[in-house]
Amino acid sequence: xxHFVNDLVTLGQRMRxxxxxxxxxxxxxxxxxxxxxxxxxxxxxxxxxxxLSLLGAIAEHLGIPVSELLxxxxxSERAGLEIELDRAQSSPVYAELGLPVLRAGKSLxxxxxxxxVGLHRELxxxxxxxxxxxxxxxxxxxxxxxLMRTKNNHLPEIDDLAQREVDAVGHVSGxxxxxSVGRMAERLGLELVYVSDLPxxxxxxxxxxxxxxxxxxxxxxxxxGLRSMALQAIAHRLLEHTAPESYADFLQQRLEINYxxxxxxxxRRQSIEFLTAAKQERxxxxxxxxxxxxxxxxxxxxxxxxxxxxxxxxxxxxxxxxGAGSVTxxxxxxxxxxxxxxx
Numbered sequence: 001x002x003h004f005v006n007d008l009v010t011l012g013q014r015m016r017x018x019x020x021x022x023x024x025x026x027x028x029x030x031x032x033x034x035x036x037x038x039x040x041x042x043x044x045x046x047x048x049x050x051x052l053s054l055l056g057a058i059a060e061h062l063g064i065p066v067s068e069l070l071x072x073x074x075x076s077e078r079a080g081l082e083i084e085l086d087r088a089q090s091s092p093v094y095a096e097l098g099l100p101v102l103r104a105g106k107s108l109x110x111x112x113x114x115x116x117v118g119l120h121r122e123l124x125x126x127x128x129x130x131x132x133x134x135x136x137x138x139x140x141x142x143x144x145x146x147l148m149r150t151k152n153n154h155l156p157e158i159d160d161l162a163q164r165e166v167d168a169v170g171h172v173s174g175x176x177x178x179x180s181v182g183r184m185a186e187r188l189g190l191e192l193v194y195v196s197d198l199p200x201x202x203x204x205x206x207x208x209x210x211x212x213x214x215x216x217x218x219x220x221x222x223x224x225g226l227r228s229m230a231l232q233a234i235a236h237r238l239l240e241h242t243a244p245e246s247y248a249d250f251l252q253q254r255l256e257i258n259y260x261x262x263x264x265x266x267x268r269r270q271s272i273e274f275l276t277a278a279k280q281e282r283x284x285x286x287x288x289x290x291x292x293x294x295x296x297x298x299x300x301x302x303x304x305x306x307x308x309x310x311x312x313x314x315x316x317x318x319x320x321x322x323g324a325g326s327v328t329x330x331x332x333x334x335x336x337x338x339x340x341x342x343x
Contacts (some may be wrong), residue, residue, distance in 0.1 A: 016044040017075035019196035033057040088120035140248040151308035162263035175294025206233045231261035
């Protein structure tokens with residue numbers, strides 16, 4: 001099975017597009033590749049996953065390489081709108097309305113389809129604005145803190161991803177430069193653009209269509225702020241995030257992008273080397289960790305909790321942050337406090 005195909009709807013649209021372009025009916029193509037037209041129709045509608053060997057046969061009879069079928073982009077504007085409609089009607093927001101599913105058949109004009117998709121976009125936007133009540137927000141925060149505690153505040157998959165990105169730009173030790181962050185963005189086809197007129201409510205704005213990440217021109221001392229904001233935007237692309245469908249989903253994505261940014265600024269391999277040497281000397285200090293990687297005190301302390309239990313054998317299970325921003329880690333058996341903050 002094609003477990004690497006994440007979007008069967010797009011695959012089906014591309015199969016239909018090239019079949020129609022070749023002037024073949026479902027029955028004709030099905031007969032050529034040895035499959036019933038009804039089964040082929042299910043695949044074109046994104047309801048069934050074809051075998052790789054079958055895709056190869058289909059591509060051969062359509063006169064195209066298999067890569068054309070596996071391309072992740074919609075084959076036409078109409079197809080793109082149909083895919084967006086399918087996804088919108090599969091969302092929890094639409095399910096809560098209890099309305100029937102609308103199929104974008106041939107009788108539905110392009111203008112009507114654009115209007116319906118536009119309504120779905122607005123519905124999703126309004127749902128995001130009122131995404132959680134205070135009670136839901138508290139519950140989501142509590143659940144995420146509890147989950148991170150079971151993981152020792154450690155996400156090894158994101159650590160590995162961050163390490164690969166750091167290694168790819170040739171960063172070895174010390175503070176990560178703005179230039180290295182820019183090169184990471186370039187590897188994804190993105191450009192960092194510094195502007196002075198961002199909306200007050202926005203830390204950064206990412207325009208994936210045109211490959212730009214817009215950032216403010218100023219930063220907190222040390223440059224950590226700008227680097228972190230750019231890395232968070234990069235993380236959304238690398239982690240393949242889509243628009244959050246719930247407050248819990250939003251929190252999970254925020255945790256992951258913050259974790260990725262910290263894991264790039266303080267890479268796991270280099271951090272463990274530094275902290276292991278300090279542990280052997282019985283002289284671990286957040287201030288030293290902070291200065292070694294050119295980050296803020298709070299960022300260094302939070303990053304320490306990602307690595308302490310999993311990699312250093314120093315069990316740290318929660319943090320306390322006081323009004324001045326000082327961060328204190330506690331080990332099991334200590335006095336009360338709050339679970340490690342997932343940022």
